[in-house]
Amino acid sequence: MSTPEPPEHENTGSSRRRFLLGGALAGTAGAAALGLGGALTASAEGTRGTPTGHGGHSSAHGGGVTGPTFRTGSTVDHTTNGFHPTDVLRDFDYGRTSRMADGRTLREWDIYASDEDIEIAPGVTFPAWTFDSRIPGPTLRCTEGDRLRVRFHNGSAHPHTMHFHGIHPAEMDGIPGAGDGVIEPGGSTVYEFDAEPFGLHLYHCHVGPLAEHIARGMYGTFIVDPKQGRPDADELVMVMHGYNTTFDGEGNQLYAVNGVPFHYMHEPVRVRRGELVRVYLVNALEYDPINSFHLHGNFFDYYPTGTRLEPSEFTDTIVQAQGQRGICEMRFKYPGQFMFHAHKTEFAELGWMGMFEVVE
Amino acid sequence: MTTTSSSLRIWAPAAGVVALIALTLTALAVLGGRTLPDRAGPPIEELAVEQTLLTPGEIELTVRNTGADPVRVAQVFVNDAYVDFSGGATAIDRLESSTLRLHYPWHAQQPYAISILTSTGAVIEHEIPAAVATPQPDGGFFGLMTLLGTYVGIIPVVLGMLFLPTLRRIGARGVRVLLAVTVGLLAFLAVDATLDAFELAKESGGAFGGPALVVLGGLLAFLALSAIDHRLSRDRTETGGLRLALLISIGIGLHNLGEGLAIGTAYAVGELALGVTLVVGFAIHNTTEGLAIVSPLTRRRPPLGTLLGLGAIAGAPAILGAVIGGTVSNPELSGFLLGIGVGAIAQVIVQLVPAVRDKAGRLLDPATVGGATAGLLAMYLTGLLVTA
Numbered sequence: 001m002s003t004p005e006p007p008e009h010e011n012t013g014s015s016r017r018r019f020l021l022g023g024a025l026a027g028t029a030g031a032a033a034l035g036l037g038g039a040l041t042a043s044a045e046g047t048r049g050t051p052t053g054h055g056g057h058s059s060a061h062g063g064g065v066t067g068p069t070f071r072t073g074s075t076v077d078h079t080t081n082g083f084h085p086t087d088v089l090r091d092f093d094y095g096r097t098s099r100m101a102d103g104r105t106l107r108e109w110d111i112y113a114s115d116e117d118i119e120i121a122p123g124v125t126f127p128a129w130t131f132d133s134r135i136p137g138p139t140l141r142c143t144e145g146d147r148l149r150v151r152f153h154n155g156s157a158h159p160h161t162m163h164f165h166g167i168h169p170a171e172m173d174g175i176p177g178a179g180d181g182v183i184e185p186g187g188s189t190v191y192e193f194d195a196e197p198f199g200l201h202l203y204h205c206h207v208g209p210l211a212e213h214i215a216r217g218m219y220g221t222f223i224v225d226p227k228q229g230r231p232d233a234d235e236l237v238m239v240m241h242g243y244n245t246t247f248d249g250e251g252n253q254l255y256a257v258n259g260v261p262f263h264y265m266h267e268p269v270r271v272r273r274g275e276l277v278r279v280y281l282v283n284a285l286e287y288d289p290i291n292s293f294h295l296h297g298n299f300f301d302y303y304p305t306g307t308r309l310e311p312s313e314f315t316d317t318i319v320q321a322q323g324q325r326g327i328c329e330m331r332f333k334y335p336g337q338f339m340f341h342a343h344k345t346e347f348a349e350l351g352w353m354g355m356f357e358v359v360e
Numbered sequence: 361m362t363t364t365s366s367s368l369r370i371w372a373p374a375a376g377v378v379a380l381i382a383l384t385l386t387a388l389a390v391l392g393g394r395t396l397p398d399r400a401g402p403p404i405e406e407l408a409v410e411q412t413l414l415t416p417g418e419i420e421l422t423v424r425n426t427g428a429d430p431v432r433v434a435q436v437f438v439n440d441a442y443v444d445f446s447g448g449a450t451a452i453d454r455l456e457s458s459t460l461r462l463h464y465p466w467h468a469q470q471p472y473a474i475s476i477l478t479s480t481g482a483v484i485e486h487e488i489p490a491a492v493a494t495p496q497p498d499g500g501f502f503g504l505m506t507l508l509g510t511y512v513g514i515i516p517v518v519l520g521m522l523f524l525p526t527l528r529r530i531g532a533r534g535v536r537v538l539l540a541v542t543v544g545l546l547a548f549l550a551v552d553a554t555l556d557a558f559e560l561a562k563e564s565g566g567a568f569g570g571p572a573l574v575v576l577g578g579l580l581a582f583l584a585l586s587a588i589d590h591r592l593s594r595d596r597t598e599t600g601g602l603r604l605a606l607l608i609s610i611g612i613g614l615h616n617l618g619e620g621l622a623i624g625t626a627y628a629v630g631e632l633a634l635g636v637t638l639v640v641g642f643a644i645h646n647t648t649e650g651l652a653i654v655s656p657l658t659r660r661r662p663p664l665g666t667l668l669g670l671g672a673i674a675g676a677p678a679i680l681g682a683v684i685g686g687t688v689s690n691p692e693l694s695g696f697l698l699g700i701g702v703g704a705i706a707q708v709i710v711q712l713v714p715a716v717r718d719k720a721g722r723l724l725d726p727a728t729v730g731g732a733t734a735g736l737l738a739m740y741l742t743g744l745l746v747t748a
Contacts, residue, residue: 064417064438064441064443064444064463064464064465064466065417065465068437068441068442068443069442069443069444070435070442070444071435071436071444071445071446072444074435121434121435121477122434122435123432123433123434123435123479124434124435124477124478124479124480124481125479125480125481126481243481245477245480245481245482245483246481246482246483247481253437253475253477253481253483254477261442262442346440346441349437349440349441349442350437350440350441350442351442
């Protein structure tokens with residue numbers, strides 16, 4: 001998070017004020033003579049409060065005590081944005097499939113880069129660069145061994161690429177100088193490679209300045225399912241990210257999962273009690289070195305990068321650096337609302353928090 | 361008939377010119393703007409926080425748009441946590457103000473960084489160095505401000521005036537030196553207050569001119585006092601001494617208004633170290649002001665009532681200043697009022713200078729130079745006394 005600049009007036013504190021602040025060398029004799037020191041001090045304490053006094057505690061109903069929030073009643077216009085964070089959760093794009101001569105599955109996608117003004121928080125417009133006009137970009141899903149063909153069309157005013165995490169030939173890496181390299185505005189290219197290894201991956205633009213191209217919104221989830229599949233579950237995608245609205249490259253002003261800060265506080269993620277819930281959790285956050293995920297009232301099995309079928313840990317909090325991801329599997333024992341948020345609580349209070357609503 | 365025609369001869373061309381100017385400006389407004397390109401840069405969004413009120417569970421900010429473009433406050437975060445707030449729902453146009461009420465459980469004596477996120481994603485920051493409940497303007501508060509103003513304004517000035525009998529015995533040359541001392545005292549006050557005023561004005565964000573407003577205040581006060589002086593000197597029954605004393609009283613009174621303002625403001629934000637040191641420090645510092653008032657009166661025997669009146673004129677504005685400072689803590693207004701004080705003092709100095717000249721008309725002989733130096737040093741040193 002951006003640390004505010006030290007305020008200017010702290011350094012240029014008024015000499016008048018220093019003058020007034022000062023204790024004088026003037027002795028106590030004068031006080032006795034005038035007999036007023038005590039009276040003034042007493043009146044002052046009434047207003048100033050003591051170190052143990054809590055100026056704000058008498059108001060238990062203020063927004064601050066009950067947790068961070070945007071201005072009450074203000075919401076984002078998802079219709080104008082063209083995507084809805086609640087839909088993003090379970091929106092998996094398997095592409096157009098066909099059978100190849102060797103019997104393998106070919107999956108094809110057309111992905112469009114575009115510049116979009118997105119209302120990222122109520123009343124705040126962000127000039128985003130996107131894949132398919134949404135943040136995060138579409139969740140591309142396939143099975144290990146599939147042939148993947150991604151046609152990338154750059155409709156943005158800026159040069160972009162699609163760089164996939166995974167195992168692929170160098171010319172399919174989607175970086176400047178490899179294959180078709182940088183795709184200029186109006187241009188297009190095809191990224192084609194085999195889906196390996198199975199696990200939870202991501203894709204993002206890889207044009208410099210890299211941090212900005214990513215932070216503007218150019219990232220998405222790339223899931224390669226193991227051939228044998230995973231147990232049936234209610235599957236959710238959560239991409240953790242932020243918005244550096246001031247573009248100063250010094251942290252972010254807003255943090256979110258799936259596009260809109262605090263969204264799942266207003267629209268909790270509904271899941272069923274006792275049902276297996278699988279969260280594909282990806283950290284696409286820029287400008288801050290780590291992100292984290294913490295679940296209330298429950299624990300989960302964690303599969304780092306999803307590349308093994310055995311969990312590495314049973315926990316309620318995990319940490320991910322930039323580009324790290326992992327699968328969280330959980331069953332809720334009790335009905336009701338359970339919060340989830342970054343346990344880097346600063347991010348939580350700047351938007352990265354939400355609720356599960358467990359129903360029967 | 362001739363008067364009418366001659367005034368017509370004067371005014372008709374003037375009216376024509378005004379009409380021509382109006383026509384040209386209209387044409388420029390309608391057509392000229394289109395001949396120039398739009399601004400290449402992003403919107404200029406600026407908000408100056410004019411007032412911060414802290415009540416339990418709430419921080420109230422009065423913000424004024426000091427930038428070129430309308431500002432739409434989208435969200436607000438305090439110490440990196442978004443907060444619920446009311447007010448500022450519509451765009452704030454240039455020079456318009458709005459009040460934001462943040463619901464936040466602030467704690468006494470802690471610092472807070474308030475970040476206002478605008479519709480474009482810009483962040484406007486405001487620091488509260490140490491949160492302190494804003495005093496409620498109730499009877500107790502006004503009582504306290506009156507007490508403070510009396511201690512730092514009226515009492516020291518009246519104490520300083522007690523030197524009058526002593527001054528009477530020092531002769532014409534002594535009086536000249538004393539007046540030079542007064543000039544020195546006042547010059548130091550003027551410089552000190554000018555620096556403070558500019559510093560305050562800079563803090564304000566300058567919606568109404570900032571530092572320029574200080575200069576305006578100074579010039580207006582100077583001109584106003586000059587006019588008053590002109591009226592007083594036309595009055596034949598009034599002799600030089602009392603007129604000068606009255607002018608000095610008014611000048612110092614306007615200065616003490618600024619001083620009271622600073623005290624009230626410091627009290628409101630919890631920065632005022634109240635108690636013995638403040639009162640005694642100010643007493644010593646301001647006693648010299650009383651001396652300045654009576655220095656032109658050495659050859660007269662004004663009634664006690666007149667002397668007390670002069671003391672009240674010089675000292676009582678400190679009370680008013682304290683009340684204003686404690687209730688409307690507005691740096692730009694404070695800068696303006698301090699500027700008025702400076703202008704008033706400058707005018708008084710101009711008034712005093714002729715009386716400092718000797719019979720040959722010389723101003724800077726060793727005695728008067730020494731006096732002025734002593735005045736400057738006295739103010740500087742007693743100022744240190746309260747700074748320590």
